[in-house]
Amino acid sequence: MNRFNVKCPECTYPLAAEHYNTPVGHQVCGNCLSKVVVHALPALYRKKQSGASAQEAGLDDAGCYFHESKKAAHVCDSCGRFLCELCALPMGEETLCTSCLEHHRSESSSRHDFIPRQFRYDRLALGLAIIPLVYFPLTLFTAPAVLFIVLRYRKKELFMAQHVKGRMVTAFILGLLEVLGWLVAFIALIGWFINE
Amino acid sequence: MNEPSEYRKMNRGSRARLSLQRIWIGRDHLLLIRASGWNEVYRRFYFEDIQSFTMIWSRGYVIWGILLPLLALILFAMVWSWGARIAAGITGGVFLMLWMVHLLKGRTCKCWLQTGINNERLHMLKRVSHARKFWEQVEPLLIAAQGDFSLEEMDAVGMFPDRKMRPVPPAVPRVDDPNAGAEGASDETAVVN
Ligand SMILES: [Zn+2]
Numbered sequence: 001m002n003r004f005n006v007k008c009p010e011c012t013y014p015l016a017a018e019h020y021n022t023p024v025g026h027q028v029c030g031n032c033l034s035k036v037v038v039h040a041l042p043a044l045y046r047k048k049q050s051g052a053s054a055q056e057a058g059l060d061d062a063g064c065y066f067h068e069s070k071k072a073a074h075v076c077d078s079c080g081r082f083l084c085e086l087c088a089l090p091m092g093e094e095t096l097c098t099s100c101l102e103h104h105r106s107e108s109s110s111r112h113d114f115i116p117r118q119f120r121y122d123r124l125a126l127g128l129a130i131i132p133l134v135y136f137p138l139t140l141f142t143a144p145a146v147l148f149i150v151l152r153y154r155k156k157e158l159f160m161a162q163h164v165k166g167r168m169v170t171a172f173i174l175g176l177l178e179v180l181g182w183l184v185a186f187i188a189l190i191g192w193f194i195n196e
Numbered sequence: 197m198n199e200p201s202e203y204r205k206m207n208r209g210s211r212a213r214l215s216l217q218r219i220w221i222g223r224d225h226l227l228l229i230r231a232s233g234w235n236e237v238y239r240r241f242y243f244e245d246i247q248s249f250t251m252i253w254s255r256g257y258v259i260w261g262i263l264l265p266l267l268a269l270i271l272f273a274m275v276w277s278w279g280a281r282i283a284a285g286i287t288g289g290v291f292l293m294l295w296m297v298h299l300l301k302g303r304t305c306k307c308w309l310q311t312g313i314n315n316e317r318l319h320m321l322k323r324v325s326h327a328r329k330f331w332e333q334v335e336p337l338l339i340a341a342q343g344d345f346s347l348e349e350m351d352a353v354g355m356f357p358d359r360k361m362r363p364v365p366p367a368v369p370r371v372d373d374p375n376a377g378a379e380g381a382s383d384e385t386a387v388v389n
């Protein structure tokens with residue numbers, strides 16, 4: 001048995017490597033009898049290059065920004081700092097330093113391609129505009145909130161989001177109608193009081 | 197800002213455990229987007245880190261293949277017994293349609309994407325045909341980033357050492373062994389001289 005064998009996702013029993021990447025067919029898990037198809041890649045058994053060990057810097061070598069005594073072997077693609085093998089973080093085709101990665105993972109970064117999560121204000125606005133309609137009195141509170149969210153976040157750029165503008169505009173129109181509805185109701189109520 | 201055009205859409209999202217999951221192909225990674233309520237969580241799988249794609253044929257195909265026509269029959273009989281013949285026809289027809297669609301979509305499956313860190317279930321791949329299409333698109337990108345899988349290389353790197361083949365540590369010379377002592381002494385004298 002090989003220590004790199006892919007485990008059965010149902011029962012973690014190791015699956016026979018002879019049947020990986022066969023164009024058709026499947027193998028049967030030796031433990032739970034599930035029919036499994038495994039496509040494996042070299043990353044399964046190859047070690048990642050970086051992080052192995054950083055060389056000491058010689059007299060003529062550039063040192064790592066974070067460890068002066070270590071030899072620089074990479075450059076951060078974001079800030080340009082020299083990095084040793086330990087400090088360089090390969091992110092696909094890019095190499096980043098820890099501080100840049102941390103920065104890019106925060107909401108304040110201009111780049112969005114490393115963020116781990118994102119709040120969808122457009123969905124919230126539309127949800128708040130539509131859901132309370134099942135019990136109309138709720139819209140007395142939610143409609144102003146919808147207008148506030150749309151006005152506050154209308155310019156916020158969202159990563160990988162589609163139809164943001166459509167949702168925002170729809171939410172705004174609905175929120176506005178709801179507010180207008182309440183205004184008309186209040187005016188009518190006041191008029192009725194005056195007439196009494 | 198990263199333009200969405202940098203990503204290619206893989207497939208239409210499907211409701212999975214009350215969260216909407218979608219997958220996109222980026223320049224050097226797959227982006228998995230999981231929407232839960234008003235939040236979106238992103239997982240990135242870099243092409244060079246993906247170790248395997250595993251698919252299990254699930255029992256859903258057979259189970260629904262039996263259940264749906266049974267449901268059609270039971271509901272048809274129930275509504276028919278109320279005297280609503282047209283409604284009975286429609287109810288039965290709808291379930292038979294669902295059954296047909298289910299059969300046409302083919303076998304059901306569960307899929308996982310494994311990296312060195314985790315094994316992520318891909319909830320949106322529910323049919324073998326979809327999973328195959330997904331893999332047809334992704335595999336060339338992964339091979340371009342990593343090269344081809346080689347069983348020989350994997351065996352060479354990862355085989356557990358055979359217990360019998362384990363190298364035997366050299367025997368520690370015993371202090372009371374006259375030979376060992378004599379050899380050591382003679383070596384030492386040679387160096388001194
Ligand atoms: Zn199993």
Ligand SMILES: [Zn+2]
Nearest residue numbers: 076079097100
């Ligand atoms: Zn940096």
Ligand SMILES: [Zn+2]
Nearest residue numbers: 064067084087
């Ligand atoms: Zn360093």
